[in-house]
Amino acid sequence: MPSYVIPAKCTGCGDCVNVCPSHIMKFTKSGIFGRKAYNAEPESCWECYNCVKHCPQGAVQIRGYMDFTPLGGAVEVYRDEKTNRVYWTIRYRNGTVKYFVFPIRTTPWGSIKPPQEYPEPLKEFLRTPYLSCEHEQLGGNKLGVELPRMKVPEVVKVEVRG
Amino acid sequence: MTKVRYVDTDILIIGGGMAGSGAAWEARYWCRNCRIVLAEKANINRSGAVAMGLSAINTYMGLKCKENTVEDYVKYVRGDLMGIVREDLVYDYARHVDSTVHLFDEWGLPIWPEPKTGCYVREGKWQIMIHGESYKPIVAEAARKALGDENIFNRVMVTHLLKSPGNPNRVVGAIGFNVNDGTFYVFKAKATILAAGGGSQIYSLGPG
Numbered sequence: 001m002p003s004y005v006i007p008a009k010c011t012g013c014g015d016c017v018n019v020c021p022s023h024i025m026k027f028t029k030s031g032i033f034g035r036k037a038y039n040a041e042p043e044s045c046w047e048c049y050n051c052v053k054h055c056p057q058g059a060v061q062i063r064g065y066m067d068f069t070p071l072g073g074a075v076e077v078y079r080d081e082k083t084n085r086v087y088w089t090i091r092y093r094n095g096t097v098k099y100f101v102f103p104i105r106t107t108p109w110g111s112i113k114p115p116q117e118y119p120e121p122l123k124e125f126l127r128t129p130y131l132s133c134e135h136e137q138l139g140g141n142k143l144g145v146e147l148p149r150m151k152v153p154e155v156v157k158v159e160v161r162g
Numbered sequence: 163m164t165k166v167r168y169v170d171t172d173i174l175i176i177g178g179g180m181a182g183s184g185a186a187w188e189a190r191y192w193c194r195n196c197r198i199v200l201a202e203k204a205n206i207n208r209s210g211a212v213a214m215g216l217s218a219i220n221t222y223m224g225l226k227c228k229e230n231t232v233e234d235y236v237k238y239v240r241g242d243l244m245g246i247v248r249e250d251l252v253y254d255y256a257r258h259v260d261s262t263v264h265l266f267d268e269w270g271l272p273i274w275p276e277p278k279t280g281c282y283v284r285e286g287k288w289q290i291m292i293h294g295e296s297y298k299p300i301v302a303e304a305a306r307k308a309l310g311d312e313n314i315f316n317r318v319m320v321t322h323l324l325k326s327p328g329n330p331n332r333v334v335g336a337i338g339f340n341v342n343d344g345t346f347y348v349f350k351a352k353a354t355i356l357a358a359g360g361g362s363q364i365y366s367l368g369p370g
Contacts (some may be wrong), residue, residue: 021204021213048214086295104296107270114307115191132191137261142225
């Protein structure tokens, strides 16, 4: 089921054009109502729902193809990065509506600790099979190879909890 | 006139899917002063085979809880593929997959833990269940933080690898073009990581 942009709701912000992995969301020529996004090639649509999830206006729906899906059904998605939930709305042709809510993330957006903030590894560590942070993430020596001895820094920070 | 941009870099990563994003993280962890550049044909936030999200991680050993051993997994794959398998490669990714999943958990991917043991809930012998709607944006955030947004070239489709004239077995870069405005890109790199999957036809064979 490809995506369909409701022109009256679309403000032409371009979020769906930016995010579409298949590069098929395009702009119309600017008219008196400004530019609008539309799905230029519904037959090449992956149906990945990214344009639906990233539309701030809720203007993109997923609708069935005319030739094999009963017309009138639609799927809408609202993805909230503040409460970290995704809300699915499934509209059936006969008027039945179903709602689903799922969590999408357990930490706030932008909270990942980047690799350059980890202590810089020794060059000898490259010869071991351990990847980044792997020794700690696995909880010690699980690959059968001991890490080379590190020099113990003189000042050790002790984190006090409680 | 087509514009041409030359990009000089230490490490070039082709493809910004799960593998490319992971390579970006790993490369930055080991090399703090390198310039690392990633070229991706779509937007890295939502690209690759995990763009739409996944509801399970299909390979997780559970070494921490001693659920499976890596040797068991190699035996299973060998039986599943009727013996036509590179066992060393299977062994290698199986032994590293656990720490990667633990990193995803730390970054915020919702994985279901069992309340008593703290191990992950399984839906099969090797699978664990996740709420993976934002799987790719989470991993992409890690990659973007590792490289910096100025080193990520979205909407650049790499078409050919550049080989060294002296040594035809050595790749020294790649060329591609921006699918929006047609700008031609020439990447020159000391090392190239090809993480482009099977669909883009840069590999001579499919993925694997």
